[in-house]
Amino acid sequence: MPRFLRPLTRAVTYTRWLHVLLGAVPGLTCASIYGMSDAGAVDLFVGFFVLPIPLGVVAGLLPALRRAEGLQARLMLFPGAHARGAAGPSDAEHVDSGVSVMPSASWNERCRTALWLLLRMETGCATGFASTLLIGQTLALIGATAQERTTDPALFFPALADGPWWVDALLVPVPLMILLGFVVAVGHFVATVAERLLGPSPAQRLAALEERTEQLLERNRIARELHDSIGHALTVAVVQAGAARATADPAFTERALEAIEDTGRHALEDLERVLRVLREDGRPGRQRPTLVDADRLLDSARTSGVKVDAEVKGPVDRLPGPVSREGYRMLQESLTNVLRHAGPVPVRVRVAADEGLLTLDVRNALSGPAAPTGRGGSGLRGIRERATLLGGRAHTGPHEGEWRVRVELPLT
Incomplete structure (x- = not known):
């Protein structure tokens, strides 16, 4: 035509x-x-x-x-x-x-x-x-x-x-x-x-641009939430199931199933909370986990066969909400990274909150069969992005013969 x-x-x-x-x-x-x-x-x-x-x-x-x-x-x-x-x-x-x-x-x-x-x-x-x-x-x-x-x-x-x-x-x-x-x-x-x-008007265009930016940031945050929560749960389930099948010990199998059940339940709660945010149905949802709930992550890692040496210093329960929530997700992704790539190796976790700075340090041996290398991976990239958004910094990679994830977040 x-x-x-x-x-x-x-x-x-x-x-x-x-x-x-x-x-x-x-x-x-x-x-x-x-x-x-x-x-x-x-x-x-x-x-x-x-x-x-x-x-x-x-x-x-x-x-x-x-x-x-x-x-x-x-x-x-x-x-x-x-x-x-x-x-x-x-x-x-x-x-x-x-x-x-x-x-x-x-x-x-x-x-x-x-x-x-x-x-x-x-x-x-x-x-x-x-x-x-x-x-x-x-x-x-x-x-x-x-x-x-x-x-x-x-x-x-x-x-x-x-x-x-x-x-x-x-x-x-x-x-x-x-x-x-x-x-x-x-x-x-x-x-x-x-x-x-x-x-x-220019004011309306600016407000619309700010609204769209907020929507994109919220979508990215939700994507990271799902990646960290669901990825951790699946990693724990895979490791526990593989260990239970290899040992053929009824007692260990029982503990592995309990760990899988507990991790899966928390992952479902996180998924339901995220879906409520997406639906915007106005119903009260479960609060996002913070570093106060870090023991749950450490116990989950221990039940997966990881020897965790953890130390928490400072008033973790009085941290600002965004810092505590993002710190929890960074710790979760760090432990998931250990289970996924290095297997049941000894891990040292140090969390310190003092002098206006939250420090998160996770180290594990590089002797695992699939120890992480380089700077790739969406999980490690997500840790660095979270730290940058909060005005802090994160370093991930080999350090003195170990794999280290070190995060420093300002409390102000």
């Missing part, structure tokens, strides 16, 4: 036409009140184009009218996925659509709304007149194609009044194509102006 005919097949072309014609309603109302019987050209111009101006200015100053005009523009000028959710979209969606549906919050927005109303009314009246004339010309040419003329086609083509009927038949598509081209042009013009006059 030729490119210039493509707009004629899109529904948005005709919804824009309807939107523009609706703008002529105030002018038609004012002209009816002003009186249109035996009215001359000047009276018609005053009734349609001049009298609605004060009405548009006053209406545009109402804050709620900007929201109403924004909804109409989104539904009729920019139909699509965002229009179907126009009942309650977020600020980010307002910016994506190019048109805000928020009430006027400043005089600048009120003046822009008033200017939009004036332009919409004037454009609507002009489009209404042009549409009426071109449709009337098309009907006149169709009627003039009869052998016995019943209408006079002399509107734009006065020389054809006495011409052959077949010439009128050939000219029937001309005013219709002019009308369709005019509709496409006017629709594009109104949509462009709507984005300028009804678009979000």
Whole structure:
């Protein structure tokens, strides 16, 4: 299909036409009140184009009218996925659509709304007149194609009044194509102006950008939460199941099953909490674990065959919430990393909170069959990212013949 005919097949072309014609309603109302019987050209111009101006200015100053005009523009000028959710979209969606549906919050927005109303009314009246004339010309040419003329086609083509009927038949598509081209042009013009006059203000764009940034950060945090919690649970389950099968000791198997059950239960609780956050159902969820719950991680590692030498110094129970929660996840990922790569090797854990700094130090031997190497892995990368977001730093890698994860987080 030729490119210039493509707009004629899109529904948005005709919804824009309807939107523009609706703008002529105030002018038609004012002209009816002003009186249109035996009215001359000047009276018609005053009734349609001049009298609605004060009405548009006053209406545009109402804050709620900007929201109403924004909804109409989104539904009729920019139909699509965002229009179907126009009942309650977020600020980010307002910016994506190019048109805000928020009430006027400043005089600048009120003046822009008033200017939009004036332009919409004037454009609507002009489009209404042009549409009426071109449709009337098309009907006149169709009627003039009869052998016995019943209408006079002399509107734009006065020389054809006495011409052959077949010439009128050939000219029937001309005013219709002019009308369709005019509709496409006017629709594009109104949509462009709507984005300028009804678009979000710089403050709204900044707020939407901040909201989107917060959403992305929250998604990343949830992804890390699931990686740490579910990854730890699966690692413990695999290690315990493998050890139980290798030993064939009923007592050890019983302890392994208890450890798997306990770790799986906590992982399910974490998963349920994350799903509640995603659903935003408003129900109270389980609090995220903190370093106060570190004994649970250490016991889980011990039941997996790891010899843990742990030491905790300082008021861990009085740490700031974000530091304590992220410190717990870093310790969890460090122990998971040991189980996954080094196996049941001795591990030394040191947690110290003093002088405005939380220090987390986890070391294990590099003698395991699959000791970690390099700086790869999403878990270790997640530890470094968490530390950076909290204004701290993290080092992961070999150190003096051991694998070490050392994290330093400020408490202020």
